[in-house]
Amino acid sequence: MAEISSKELYEFKRTINELSDKKGRGTELVSVYIPPDRQVSDVVKHMREELSQSANIKSKQTKKNVQSAIEVIMQRLKLFPKPPEKGLVLFVGMIPKGGPGTEKMENYVFEPPEPIKTYTYHCNSEFFLEPLQEMLGDKEIYGLAVIDRKEATVAVLKGKRIDIVKTLTSGVPGKHKAGGQSQRRFDRLIDLAAHEFKKRIGETINEAFLAIPEMEGVIIGGPGHTKEEFVKGDYLHHEIKNKVITTVDTSYTGEFGIREVIEKSMDVLAEIDVMREKKLVQKFLTELVSDEGLASYGEAEVRKNLEMGAVEVLLLSEDINSRRDKFECPSCGFIDAKTFKNTKTESEENCPQCGEKMNLIESKDVIDDFVEMAEEVGSEVEIISTETEEGMQLLKAFGGVGAVLRYRV
Template sequence: MSEFKDSLLKFRLKRSLEILASKKGQHTELVTLYVPHDRQISDVTNNLRQELGTASNIKSKTTRKNVQDAIESTLQRIKLFKKPPQTGLAIFSGAIPQNGPGSERMEVYVVVPPEPINLYYYRCDNRFHIEPLREMLKEKDTYGILVLDSSGAAFATLKGITLDIVRKITSGIPGKHRAGGQSARRFERFREAEVNEYFKRIGKYANKIFLKIPDLKGIIIGGPGPTKYDFEKENLLHYTLKDKILTTIDTAYVGEQGVEELVEKSTDVLKEVRYFEEKKLVQKFLYEIGHDTGLAIYGENEVRKSLEKGTVSLLLLSEDLVKKRVTIKCKNCDHQAQKTMTQQDIKNMQKWLDSKSCPKCSVPNLVIDKTEDLIDELAKLADQSRAKIEIISPKTEEGVALKKSFGGVAAILRYKQ
């Protein structure tokens, strides 16, 4: 999975989960099914047929029918796959009341998760079980942790809530007080050389440990006293790692305890990483606009044109963009048209179409052919020309500006048009 699609995948999952969470069954009749990638489809269909048999014992006639229908629908969907996708599969199906009891309609949702599903899971309940997918929305980025003082250093990684101490080293530096008989200058020089040696070792380990992590999001350095600053000044970290230093924090301890202390103290910093990332992304766009470089464009139509030409390098979409892209077609000829509209507009659209005739063949036979999220439609266009996509939340001032002043759709171009 390419890393730059992270914000889009997360956004899509978030939207699906909002829909799924809002669905409630009348009784225990909504089916949730999780299938890991290595499970044979035939195993799954056998299992579902067994569940179908078990369901025939349900006493209430309506519940029995609803459960059986839900399992049948799940079976039909799973059969469309020769094998589960790389990350597995989740299917949600059931009779959902549309407008109070008696108005149930069968709804089926298929979710291909952005991260691997590792369990096989079947449940029938009055709600859909979305917890395993919700887990995927949590912070999973990896951070490098370095805690040091003049006595020793510890290297750790933090992924989600998993803290892993990778290595601990001692400095071997003698204390500040020389033994009797040593000349003060000679001792000082000796100590300095030892410190240099120690810093070089820290640099070597840090580079070795942190450069290996492909998606390292940032590094946090900590420790008691000034040694950590002295180390930073020495410039011993690989330049790509140096760029990733998020902050330096004072701790009371070194070693494992120091690492834990540092993680505790940096919770706020870690929470803010995406926040600052989003700020920077929009600021980049605002810079191009402000300096009139010709590299920034905004507004749905203009951006769509550039996406189609393949000249977009970075596409910024506001998370609050709730519009739909609708394809209208003529059932009499090959006429097709696309329009962006709100969900509300779509409701009145068919009525409006019924009163119109086709601009090409003049026969009044226009229908809505396809409806999709505007974000998904633009993301597809971006994908075709390998443009980066970032979904920007309204959490930052810049994110709000993107929505309010630029219509929620903006782009930075590869070159001036």
């Protein structure tokens, strides 16, 4: 996803998840996708047509709800002389909160992270989210292979995910100890077997990588010179050969070799999220183990450092499943805040000063709470996925909260 921060990506994912949970009682939830080059007046005209056609809906309640949603859309469109740079999406409808009669009109209007290509009007019992979900798909795809005379592994790197395509073994025999003609004949057989193995590797790579025309590039790794011989030889389809970015030396083959190729290609793949996240967490870990390191972890300590303005980069796991609840004592006015797992449905706290039961006055996602604190003091925020080993380590070992500091506290 081009030019979108980890914080924006997290918020976008969360919005889609929230919208996917919304269900209408009938086909009454309206979704509208407006491309940036679409005239707002044309959209309003279309909404009037849909409003007129909705009079034919048999169910009185569904008809009323659809018409109300369309009217809300037309009202919201008055705020936009033209669509934003990447277009506009609107999700509007009556969402039931319980039994019949509990429906409440909800509307979501925002600019998506990528340009909308096609104008869409959709009315159903669920919001139409497929175009937004496609924007979350991995955009940067690289082909990887690690090769030696005995074994080869072919893989595809999609964003942060490594998909092993196939592992091949050669059956190329080792060196022959005899001399003379027997030695030369055996060497020719070895060379022929190695050539046939490279052909098999090439066929596997060509078949797998040509099926992914959007592949950004190809990186070939492996111990020894086999990888260079393979790249220089006539084994790869010309389209794939033109996408070869570099070759890298590795100590391993197999899946370990593929991971080593990624590690040694950090500069080449620096823009991929997986590498960026790895570097961020690795910097945090390096600072943490250093005697003069500038790092802290854990919710309480990082909150304290944020309040002091000491945090340069705040690292938050996207899988933190907690909320920050704020309480106020009705008797003495004491205010306190605590973090709870989202699995706990209700928060009850007694005032530590007078013992009175406190009132819940605010509840928000703990990531939102941290982001607000960071923005107040100008700290950079990075939302880290759990799709990498480092991201999982941040979540499991450090509670999903870490920080690189500006100065020692």
